[in-house]
Amino acid sequence: MRNLFLLAFIALIVFLQINGEKIPVNDGAFGGGVFYRDVARFFLDDIENSSYNLVQLTRILPFALLNLSFSAFHIVKDDEGLRNGMLIWQVVYLGLAIYWYLRIAKKLRLNSALITLGFILFFFNFAWLKSVWYHPFSPDMMAFTMGVGQMNYFLRYEKFKLGMLSVIGAFVSPLLLISGILMLFLPGDKLPLYEGERPKSASPVVFSLFTIIIFSIIGWGIWDWKNEPIVDQVFHGLALLLLPVWIIYVAVNNSLDWDVAIRQLKKRTHSSRLSKGIMYLTGILLILVLLSGNNESLGVFRILKGIGDGVFRFPGDFILSVTLQWGVLVLVTLVYIKRFLQEMGRLGWSICLILMIGVLFLPFFKANNMAAWIPIWGVVVIKSMKRYKWTGKELIFYGVMALGISLTWLPINNEILSDYLTSWNPDLLPNWEVQKWAIHLPEFTSILGYFLIFLVLGGLFYWIRRRRKKYMKVLVN
Numbered sequence: 090m091r092n093l094f095l096l097a098f099i100a101l102i103v104f105l106q107i108n109g110e111k112i113p114v115n116d117g118a119f120g121g122g123v124f125y126r127d128v129a130r131f132f133l134d135d136i137e138n139s140s141y142n143l144v145q146l147t148r149i150l151p152f153a154l155l156n157l158s159f160s161a162f163h164i165v166k167d168d169e170g171l172r173n174g175m176l177i178w179q180v181v182y183l184g185l186a187i188y189w190y191l192r193i194a195k196k197l198r199l200n201s202a203l204i205t206l207g208f209i210l211f212f213f214n215f216a217w218l219k220s221v222w223y224h225p226f227s228p229d230m231m232a233f234t235m236g237v238g239q240m241n242y243f244l245r246y247e248k249f250k251l252g253m254l255s256v257i258g259a260f261v262s263p264l265l266l267i268s269g270i271l272m273l274f275l276p277g278d279k280l281p282l283y284e285g286e287r288p289k290s291a292s293p294v295v296f297s298l299f300t301i302i303i304f305s306i307i308g309w310g311i312w313d314w315k316n317e318p319i320v321d322q323v324f325h326g327l328a329l330l331l332l333p334v335w336i337i338y339v340a341v342n343n344s345l346d347w348d349v350a351i352r353q354l355k356k357r358t359h360s361s362r363l364s365k366g367i368m369y370l371t372g373i374l375l376i377l378v379l380l381s382g383n384n385e386s387l388g389v390f391r392i393l394k395g396i397g398d399g400v401f402r403f404p405g406d407f408i409l410s411v412t413l414q415w416g417v418l419v420l421v422t423l424v425y426i427k428r429f430l431q432e433m434g435r436l437g438w439s440i441c442l443i444l445m446i447g448v449l450f451l452p453f454f455k456a457n458n459m460a461a462w463i464p465i466w467g468v469v470v471i472k473s474m475k476r477y478k479w480t481g482k483e484l485i486f487y488g489v490m491a492l493g494i495s496l497t498w499l500p501i502n503n504e505i506l507s508d509y510l511t512s513w514n515p516d517l518l519p520n521w522e523v524q525k526w527a528i529h530l531p532e533f534t535s536i537l538g539y540f541l542i543f544l545v546l547g548g549l550f551y552w553i554r555r556r557r558k559k560y561m562k563v564l565v566n
Contacts (some may be wrong), residue, residue, distance in 0.1 A: 091201055091204070091205055092191070092204065095205065095208050096187070099187075099212055099213075099217075099218075102218050102497060103180065103183070103218075103222065106218065106219060106222035106223070106497065107176055107222050109222070110223055110500065110501055110502045111172070111223060111224075112223065112510075113502050113506060113507040113510065114507060114510045114511055116169065116172070117168065117169075117172045117224075117225075117226075118168075118172075118224070118226050119224055119510065121226075121227075122224055122225075122226030123226075124145070125148075125151075125152045125226045125227070125228070126152075126168070126171055126172075126226045128141075128145075128149060128152040128153065128156070129152040129153075129155040129156050129159075129171050129174075129175065129226075130156065130166045130171060131156075132149075132152065132153045132156035132157070133156060133157070133160055140380070140381060140382030140383060141381060141382070141383070142381055142382065142383045142384045143377060143378065143381040143384055146260065146377055146380060146381045147259060147260060147261075147262065147266075147377065148228045148261065149228075149260055150228070150231070150257070150260035150261045151175075151178065151182075151228045151230075151231045151261065152175075152226070152228075153260075154178065155171065155174050155175055155178055158174065158178075159171070159174060172225060172226075175225040175226055176222065176225050178231075179221050179222070179225055179230045182230045182231050182233075182234040183217065183221075183230060183234070185234050185238075186211075186212075186230075186233060186234040186237045187212070189234070189237040189238050189240075189241045190207070190208070190211055190212075190237055190464075191204075192241050193237070193240060193241050193244065193468060194207060196241070196244045196245060197244070197468075197471065197472065197475075199471065199475075202478075202479040202480075202481075202484060203471060203474060203475065203479065205479075205484050206471070206474060206479055206484060206487065207467065207471045209417060209484070209487050209488050209491050210416075210417055210421065210467050210470060210471065210491075211237075211418075211463075211464070211467050213416060213417070213488060213491035213492060213495060214414065214415050214416035214417075214418070214491065214494070214495050215413060215414055215415075215416065215495045215496055215497075215529065216229065216233075216414055216415065216457060216460065217230070217233075218492075218495045218497045219495060219496060219497050220414075220457065220529075223501065227457070228261055229457045229458075229460040230460070231261050232258070232261050232262035232264070232265060232460045232461040233460040233461065233463060233464065235254055235257070235258045235261055235262075235265055236258075236264075236265065236268070236460065236461040236462060236463065236464040236465065238250075238254050239251060239255065239258070239265065239268060239269060239272065239464070239465075240464045240465055240468050242254065243272045243439075244468075246277070248273065251269060251272060251273060252269065252273060254269065255268070255269020255270065255272075255273070256269075256373065258461070259373050259377065261461070262458075262460070262461040264458075264459070264461040264462050266370070266373060267443070267446070268439075268443050268461065268462060268465065270366055270369060270370050271438075271439040271442055271443055272439045272440075272443075273366065273369070274362055274363065274365060274366030274369070275354075275358065275366075275437065275438045275439040275442070276354065276357040276358060276437065276438060277437035277438075277439065278353060278357055278438070279434060279435045279436075279437065280345050280346075280347075280350040280353070280434030280435070280437070280438070280441065281345070281346045281349045281350060281353065281434075282344050282345060282346060282431065282434070283344055283345075283346045284346075287343075287344060290340075292340075293333075293336050293337050293340035294333070294337070296336060297332060297333030297336045297337065298333075300329075300332055300333070300336070301329050301330070301332060301333070304329055304332075304401070305329060307393075307397070308325060308329070308397070308400075308401065311394055311397065312394065312397030312400070321402070324402060324403050324404070324536075325401050325402070327403075327404045328401035328402065328403055328404045328405070328406065329401060330404075331404040331405050335405075335408075338426070339426060339430070342426045342427040342430060343427075343430050344427065344431060345430060345431070345433075345434045350434070350438075354438055396453040396454075397453075398532055399530070399531045399532025399533075400452055400453060400531075401452065402531060402532070402534070402539075403536070403539045405543070406531045406534065406539060407451050407452040407456075407531060408451075409539070409542045409546060410456050410529060410530070410531045410534075411451060411456045411459070412494070412546050413456070413494065413496075413528065413529050413542065413546075414456035414457060414529060415456065415459075415463060416491050416494045416495055417487055417490060417491045417494065418463070418466065418467055418470060420546070420549055420550050420553055421470055421474075421553065422466070422470055423550060424550065424553050424554050424557060425470070425474070425557075428473040428474075428476065429469060429470060429473045431473070432469050432472040432473045433469050435472070436468075436472075440465060440469065443462060443465055444465065444466065444469070447459060447462050447466070455530070456529070477557075483556070486556070490549060494546075494549075496525075499525060500525075501525050501526050505520055505522040505523055506522055506523050506525075506526050509523045518533060518535065519535045524538045528542065
């Protein structure tokens with residue numbers, strides 16, 4: 090009964106969003122969405138006469154499917170028709186993601202309360218309640234769905250299905266290919282925990298120091314921070330100084346014995362299996378390179394310089410943007426970080442490496458680009474929650490909080506935003522009417538918007554910690 094209520098509730102929100110706002114320029118497309126809409130319109134015509142570069146090719150499948158479906162039924166490919174068609178496909182992907190999530194819940198033997206909590210963590214966020222319907226020309230929903238499928242097949246190690254999904258996923262998000270190969274070819278043994286008291290180590294401090302030095306050299310040397318106003322440079326410096334806080338916070342809560350785990354990995358990783366994984370990856374990359382073209386603009390230095398746009402503008406800004414995109418999932422992870430790390434270790438080296446790589450990507454990737462790995466993150470969080478007793482009151486609180494953070498209730502479109510997206514006048518950017526849209530994009534967030542987000546999310550983090558201590562009762566294993 091509760092599952093039916095959740096399905097009906099998310100269906101109602103999706104229906105209202107589909108019939109609500111859309112991007113106010115370019116007939117509902119923005120940024121890369123304009124290119125992807127053209128792919129949906131001309132894919133069959135262009136694929137024979139021209140080609141897509143490697144980056145475009147790894148995100149092209151959702152729009153190729155839209156083009157093929159329109160061509161099969163001889164539907165006119167105008168802007169409005171393509172938008173409606175993309176919305177229909179997004180609903181299909183969402184339905185498939187929910188189906189695979191319920192399969193995961195069954196495999197994990199979750200009770201009704203945990204299924205509800207997991208549903209909130211997976212689907213009650215800005216990405217699926219607002220963004221994908223506001224701007225449907227995005228591969229993120231399909232990437233997320235295939236990520237849920239990967240995790241579903243990984244839990245019982247259904248090797249063939251996992252492999253096929255990973256190959257197809259190479260044309261949706263490169264992260265799906267990486268996670269698929271790691272899941273298939275790394276050992277699934279649990280990582281060991283420290284026996285007794287964990288020894289003290291200076292490694293986190295040393296790592297923090299090197300991190301600050303490296304990013305300072307790259308930031309002021311390659312990303313041209315030295316040419317920005319002095320106030321902006323001060324904020325860059327504060328953002329870098331906050332990194333050790335996050336690193337040491339995770340290190341203090343870590344109970345995994347990494348030294349023993351690395352020895353275990355060397356012992357359990359057979360050379361033949363590793364060779365197969367390398368061949369598998371090389372073969373798929375070779376196919377992608379052969380299919381791609383126009384790669385002249387994908388130079389290493391250009392990419393390195395490009396990932397610095399909007400990076401470390403404010404202290405912890407990437408964590409705030411990720412939280413706004415993916416909601417309660419991030420806050421719960423920070424609160425239950427010790428249990429999170431333990432459950433991550435129990436799922437084996439592949440999940441550990443995927444999430445560690447994801448942490449390295451977070452400051453440089455836009456939050457929506459992590460969609461393919463959010464299901465892995467979510468499953469680890471849900472497993473972390475199994476030791477706690479969740480009451481109906483707690484679930485209602487988390488649901489309301491998730492809906493609040495998702496900002497589904499906040500209208501975005503207005504004349505000032507339309508003027509900004511048309512003219513890109515920087516004088517309009519600090520305006521609240523523009524910040525309602527820009528608040529999810531670190532490169533556009535204003536100082537006032539940043540502090541507002543920081544206060545709200547910081548308050549919610551503190552409130553969750555208090556409620557954990559007051560209402561949650563730890564169960565005996």
